[in-house]
Amino acid sequence: MLAAGGTAALAIGLVGVTQLAFAATVFSANFEDGTTNAWSKSGGTWTVVTDGTKAVQQSNxxxxxxxLFAGDTGWTTYTVQARVKPLSLGSGGFVGLLARAKSSTSFYRLALMPGNVVQLQAxxxxxxxxxxxxSQTVSTGTWYTLSLTANGSTISGSVNGSSVGSGSSSVSASGRIGLQTAYSSGNFDDVTVDSSTTTPPPTSPTPTRTASPTPTPTRTSPPPTTTPPSSNWPTKTGDVSVSGTINVSGTxxxxxxxxxxIGDGSQSESQDPMFDLADGATLKNVIIGSPAGDGVHCEGRCTIQNVWWEDVGEDAATFLATNGDSYVIGGGAMNADDKVFQHNGSGTVHISGFYAKSIGKLYRGCGNCTKSYERHVTVDNVILDSPKYVVGININWGDTATLSRITLINGSKTHICAEYNGVAKGSEPPYLGDGMGDGHCNFSSSDITYK
Structure with a gap:
């Protein structure tokens, strides 16, 4: 991976190269595919550019x-490293690397700042x-290798292999990685995540190879869908009679x-689900007939792949996990008076390659559940025919929605990203208006296609 950075990467120091060569690397990105599909965006103007090799640039x-965020919200002990080049540094601004991002506003950060300062921040x-x-020379137009380690409550950072320092913090026990700028612009490249617990060694001209500890188990994120969703309903291969909830662990x-x-086809939330997925379970290649009760319940992190709902009753699927990422990949749904996907827990729901027709909302973060959470959703590469809303989120709880490649058929009056204030159970969340590019609703008009 670092070889893609050419001589610029090698000039930074052999320590970073050797550490990554023999460590337990669980994530890497060098942007040579020309996309940021594996990342979720929140603010700014992010594009892949050529800077010797491919790199991602925030130009605003x-x-x-x-x-930009990537990875798994369940990651705990790891080192994230990246090459970072400030292009401009505004007053009060910075260009930085993030670890353990549990939300868009809570994380650990190693920041290159104006005035030749590097800070390790919670x-x-x-x-x-x-x-x-x-104190460290920070020049625009210069590449720096930033390394940020989270090990228990100890957070440490280094620049070009030289320690910035460390500190103790309980702000976040787990979370994703991220790239960030504020009132500044910059390029980022050669991002890696090492799941070992060893703090990066001090600079040495002759690095010593050591055995890597067993990596922390991680949940592999499915790749983003590339082909457009199909609007052709699949032909069933047989029938399965359902008399009660089917519990799924594994696949x-x-x-x-x-x-x-199952159920009566009503909007009653007291109905049993047809499928109840345990943490880490996958449901795939299923056609769900009507009535379907309360659809699919994800008790923890789950993957729903190529699942088709003939007629959505209350909800097609409800996500109840209190941490981590869940995925809807492919499939489709028809006739949802209200929501297709209901998010009652926390974490992030990723929806890609999905087709839906005649629906209320594709996704809604619960606005009046018994427990209030910060929730996130990414929606990419979907076709929606005659929807009333794409997503609904609660901005007072820090929710975010990242949208890309959204195609709307008969959608001239569709609300793309409806913003609400979440309220206590028993009340109705007030609708505040539609957002775009405001840090909660993260998309631009170019992400929406009308047909």
Missing amino acids: GSSENSR VNSGAVTVLASK LDGGLKRYCC
Whole structure:
């Protein structure tokens, strides 16, 4: 991976190269495919450019808060490393690397700042605590290798193999990685995540090879869909009679059989689900007939792949996990009076390659559940025919929606990203309006195609 950076990467120091060569690398990105599909965007203008090799660039130097996130919210002990080149550094701004991002405003950050300063920071709902600081030449147009390690409550950072310092913090026990700028612009490349627990060694001209500890188990993120969703309903291969909830642990591959039926087809939330997925379970290649009760329940992280709902009753699927990422990949749904996907827990729901027709909302973060959470959704490469809304989120709880490649048929009046204030159970969340590019609703008009 670092070889793609050419001589610029090698000039930074052999330590970073050797560490990554023999460590347990669980994630890497060098952007040579020309896309940021594996990342979710929050603010700014992010594009892949050529800077010797391919790199991702945030070019809007006036943007207050620009972020790209990747990885798994369940990651705990790891080192994230990246090459970072500030292109501009505005007053009060920075270009930085993030670890353990549990939300868009809570994480650990190693920041290159104006005035030749590097800071190691804990950011809690936007409030910054400086854990360590170092005087360091910070020049625009120069590549730096930033390394940020989270090991228990100890957070440490280095620039070009030289320690910035460390500190103790309980802001976040787990979370994704991120790239960030504020009132600045910059390029980022050769991002890697090492799941070992060893703090990066000090600079040495002759690095010593050591055995890597067993990596922390991670959940592999499915790749983004590339082909457009199909609007052609699949032909069933058989029928399965359902008399009660089917509990799934591991993987249930239905082979495109039609599972039917349960419940009364109403909007009652007291109905049992047809499928109940345990944490880490996968449901795939299933046609769900009508009535389908309360659809699919994900008790933890789950993957729903190539599942088709003939008629959505209450909800097609409800996500209940209190952490981590869940995925809807391919498939489709018809006739949802209200929501297709309901998000009651926390974490992030990723929806890609999906087709839906005659629906209320594709996704809604619960606005009046018993427990309030910060929730996130990414929607990419979907076709929606006659929807009323694409997504609905609660901005007072820090929700975000990242949208790309959205095709709307008969959607001239569709609300793309509806913003609400979440409320206590028993009340109705007030609708505030539609957002775009405001840090909560992260998309631009070019991400939406009308047909």
